[in-house]
Amino acid sequence: MSLTQHDIDQEMAAERVAYAKRVADGAPVEHHPRRDYAPYRSSVLRHPKQPLVAIDTRQDPELVELRSPAFGERDITEIDNDLTRQHTGEPIGERITVSGRLLDRDGRPVRGQLIEIWQANSAGRYAHRREQHDAPLDPNFTGVGRTLTDAEGRYHFTTIQPGPYPWRNHVNAWRPAHIHFSVFGTAFTQRLVTQMYFPNDPLFPYDPILQSVTDDAARHRLVATYDHGLSVPEFSLGYRWDIVLDGPAATWIEEGR
């Protein structure tokens, strides 16, 4: 028996009800997905069953995990943050600029740290060998970018608006348009891989990956804001999206900030 969108919708609704009950019963707000979110079928055999073991970093300030790998000017090139300039020709699709700040949970900027992005092209096709979506590749678009944040934690990318694409979680499953982000902080514990979405996408309610973020406010934080001030006249539309890293950070004094 194939799973339909209706089946998945019902499962997702049940997850939302269960979450609302947990919070009503006094459980903390969940900022992140649960790893055992079954409507995303790929998670079923890949989440731990045992509870995670907590490490109190305040008891152990020497942990290597409280430091972060370093990246610098040698690790990126000048045009790595412009995904429209990686080939000899112009890529097809709407140009966009995506910008924001990288912060920790105290609101402090994460400076000089690496942000990596990757995404599908405007047809919703990735430049990946195993990708089988019946949609055209764009020889002028690979969809990979990198940058280092500046002294205020700011990042900036120029790219193409990605397209949605079908995947086989269930029958007629579609992923809303998104850009993947891989982010480092001041500590390895702050490592984050996530996805940025575009406002007003009609696919949001149907996507079990986005809906795995069961908390409404948290899910909203994954959606960029259209920012006309970031658009470039006659060139690109602008989106603003700030990233806030969770997890213990390197202490203020140690970083000399």
Added chain:
Amino acid sequence: MTLIDPGSPEQVPPTPSHTVGPFYGYALPFSGGEEIAPLGHPDTVTVHGHVLDGAGDPLPDALLEVWGPRPDGTVPRVDGALRRDPATGGFLGRNGVEFTGWGRIQTDANGHWYVRTLRPGARGRNAPYLSVCVFARGLLVHLFTRVYLPGDDAALAADPLLTRVGDRRDTLIAADEGHGTYRFDIRLQGEGETVFLEYQ
């Protein structure tokens, strides 16, 4: 100084995590990702194993990041793991001299991974270990674990994490295969499930 409690309401709410999959393979892995140790360094160790799911099947699409200190226990703040060629934009590869402490490895079709890095030194109260972060399709939030190297039984016996996990400590200690090579399988779920960590 004391870190602010991560749950405090004054803090900025965090950006939620998501799965890395499925199509990260053309974006995140890089050549020389596994070769963290400088060429010919006498403290080089090789750690390898499989990543397995709850049915015991290998994950051909897992991505691991390994991060560790120098043999003397200090933490490198060295860039260059992703060294690039400014002319072509491609990867130059590490220069083989510097130790960044960090690498990134994609599992192969058999779910196998390996890393060559420097034997980690002890820091603080802990026995020496490598920090490992696991990403995969299907993992909505990445997982942290550690690879402890066998050999110093006294240090392992005194390690605060290993003493807390009791019987499950064996999932965190690599098996010595000789010649500086160690085996460490990562089991995401089920029998022999690896101990995964949450930092607070």
